[in-house]
Amino acid sequence: MTTDDRTAPDTSTAELSLEELEADGDLAADYIEGLLDIADLDGDIDIDVANGRAYVSVTGGDVDLDRLAGVDTVQALQDLTRLAVQAKTGRFSRLIVDVGGSRDARATELKRMVDSAVAQIAAGREQVELEPMSSYERKLVHDDVADRGYFSESRGEGRDRRLIISRG
Numbered sequence: 001m002t003t004d005d006r007t008a009p010d011t012s013t014a015e016l017s018l019e020e021l022e023a024d025g026d027l028a029a030d031y032i033e034g035l036l037d038i039a040d041l042d043g044d045i046d047i048d049v050a051n052g053r054a055y056v057s058v059t060g061g062d063v064d065l066d067r068l069a070g071v072d073t074v075q076a077l078q079d080l081t082r083l084a085v086q087a088k089t090g091r092f093s094r095l096i097v098d099v100g101g102s103r104d105a106r107a108t109e110l111k112r113m114v115d116s117a118v119a120q121i122a123a124g125r126e127q128v129e130l131e132p133m134s135s136y137e138r139k140l141v142h143d144d145v146a147d148r149g150y151f152s153e154s155r156g157e158g159r160d161r162r163l164i165i166s167r168g
Contacts, residue, residue: 018049024085024093025054031084032058032077032097041065043099054095056081061100069100075134096136107140114144117165121150127166132156138163
């Protein structure tokens with residue numbers, strides 16, 4: 001049985017205070033800084049808190065930092081960072097990691113996917129299935145699809161979980 005991402009409650013971090021989210025961001029920044037040092041990569045780390053999440057961005061550096069900016073690499077870095085924060089705090093963290101603006105680039109790419117899916121539906125297709133994506137990316141797409149007056153649902157399990165878009 002699958003659950004629609006929009007309705008699945010996430011109570012694991014619902015009660016976190018601003019101070020706890022900032023602490024998560026600090027722990028994440030320390031972890032990422034250690035990884036950058038090990039890899040001998042330069043980068044500036046920025047921390048922000050918004051929408052009940054800590055956002056940690058790695059910027060600056062040089063072209064070597066671009067090696068970390070791929071979608072799969074950023075997702076892996078985020079997963080490792082979340083585990084490191086969880087090991088220190090004892091609770092799951094929903095923090096978001098970005099490298100070199102890759103999240104913004106991916107959000108733009110996701111909007112283009114939704115544009116294409118909506119165009120296909122307007123041309124007569126009943127539904128369009130998108131590629132597998134992370135829960136954060138699915139949330140972005142769910143919101144975009146709903147804003148356009150269409151319907152989306154998640155199907156599949158684990159790394160194969162994807163969105164199906166149809167008329168609202």
